[in-house]
Amino acid sequence: MSELFTPHMTLLILAGAAATYLTRIGGYLLISRMKTVSPRLDAALNAVPAAVLTTLVAPAFFSGGPDVKVAMALSLLIGLRFSAIPMLVGGWVAVMLMRQLIG
Secondary structure: OOOOOOHHHHHHHHHHHHHHHHHHHHHHHHHHOOOOOOHHHHHHHHHHHHHHHHHHHHHHHHHOOHHHHHHHHHHHHHHHHOOHHHHHHHHHHHHHHHHHHHO
């Protein structure tokens, strides 16, 4: 048996999958039983995507080099005006050019 698929690792993966499923289905069941959603809860739920995006982007920005910072800044500016695909392409081109120029 390889080191990657030990019984301990398999149980850890299954436990993580179960925890993820239970938290997702639990939130759905909780909200589906509510007759109305309060404005405060609605505002909190609307803030979740921005919070998740921040937790993904901030560490990369602060631990990345100048190429990552320039690409993220450019992507932000492109994203304010255009859709996701031009933003992705602009950031990708920026990081590739910076890596070619800086090394």
